[in-house]
Amino acid sequence: MNIQVIKQFNFVILLAGFIIIPPLFFIIYRLIAYQAMPIDAYWQYILYYLGNNPTYHPYAPFVYRPIYPLIGTLVYQILPLISFSEPTSFSPEQLKAIESLALINAISIYLIAVVSIWILQERKQTNKPYALTSGILVASLMFYTAFFGIDPFAFLFTIILMKFDNTRSIFIPSILFSIIISEKICFVFFVYFLLKYFATHKIDWISLIVTLLTMILYVFLRKWGPYGGHEEQINISSFKDSFTNSLTYLMTIRGLYINVLPLVILLFFYLFSKKEIPGLWIFPVILFLIGLTMNMAFNIGRLVLHALPFFIPSIYQTVERLSTRQIIHG
Numbered sequence: 001m002n003i004q005v006i007k008q009f010n011f012v013i014l015l016a017g018f019i020i021i022p023p024l025f026f027i028i029y030r031l032i033a034y035q036a037m038p039i040d041a042y043w044q045y046i047l048y049y050l051g052n053n054p055t056y057h058p059y060a061p062f063v064y065r066p067i068y069p070l071i072g073t074l075v076y077q078i079l080p081l082i083s084f085s086e087p088t089s090f091s092p093e094q095l096k097a098i099e100s101l102a103l104i105n106a107i108s109i110y111l112i113a114v115v116s117i118w119i120l121q122e123r124k125q126t127n128k129p130y131a132l133t134s135g136i137l138v139a140s141l142m143f144y145t146a147f148f149g150i151d152p153f154a155f156l157f158t159i160i161l162m163k164f165d166n167t168r169s170i171f172i173p174s175i176l177f178s179i180i181i182s183e184k185i186c187f188v189f190f191v192y193f194l195l196k197y198f199a200t201h202k203i204d205w206i207s208l209i210v211t212l213l214t215m216i217l218y219v220f221l222r223k224w225g226p227y228g229g230h231e232e233q234i235n236i237s238s239f240k241d242s243f244t245n246s247l248t249y250l251m252t253i254r255g256l257y258i259n260v261l262p263l264v265i266l267l268f269f270y271l272f273s274k275k276e277i278p279g280l281w282i283f284p285v286i287l288f289l290i291g292l293t294m295n296m297a298f299n300i301g302r303l304v305l306h307a308l309p310f311f312i313p314s315i316y317q318t319v320e321r322l323s324t325r326q327i328i329h330g
Helices: 003-033 042-049 067-078 092-122 128-144 151-163 168-180 184-200 205-224 236-250 253-271 282-293 297-329
Strands: none
Touching: 003 092, 042 067, 042 092, 067 092, 067 151, 092 128, 092 151, 092 297, 128 151, 128 253, 128 297, 151 168, 151 184, 151 297, 168 184, 168 205, 184 205, 184 282, 184 297, 236 253, 236 297, 253 282, 253 297, 282 297
């Protein structure tokens, strides 16, 4: 491939970062600062780790995801406080913590697009306009998640880990490390490995076992660890009632948009893909059913999209197929 073309393409991607990250940062920062959306208050942990929040009592599952706010503490030390013309209910220290996480999220969303393009190039899906479009689509789907919370950072780690799922020396320590980023990472990889095995009858059993052990370790922490919280999510006896309650959230326009539409989007991409893993469509369906049983209210679609990293090739193939049809029939 022409080196000059590669340099120009990389320059376009870098330029896009300088253009996209600042407004994305301010959007997320304002949304949290003015409490426009319900959020998980990870900014509390930044101040807690810095010793500025001594009365705060950490609780599960957030306390078991320390890496995201710990990185936030580093950004907190560097980033100057950007205040607003209109007052908010937060103190300057709280705003600075919120600001730090907003920057991490904005950079993570941009890097999700970049790493997606990188993965497609590694898999020989190298049509640059299609790869660029696919990366943008993957990053855009972050807006169906808690893009103002931990999700962009966790998704970025998942996508990077997916790149190395066949490199045991990188994958095994990374999947163990993932438990302190987001416990969902090991759970989605476990489901993915099982689906891949049933479809191809090929699997790295050591990676699967380590992933299972990571899941068991997390369950142990939730059941017998020093921090409690949201016990209904790990209490099997409550799953039946949670399933019934969750169905009521689907019977509204908001429920259809937030919970069902992400599932439909992933199934759409699977429909137009080459179906290299024939049962991949089951992946988001399984996550959807798990969300129903865990009383996740309007967070079911967010859980479903944890299958998104594994659909990156399908997104590329859909873009390629629909674009080719348009050229032929246009």
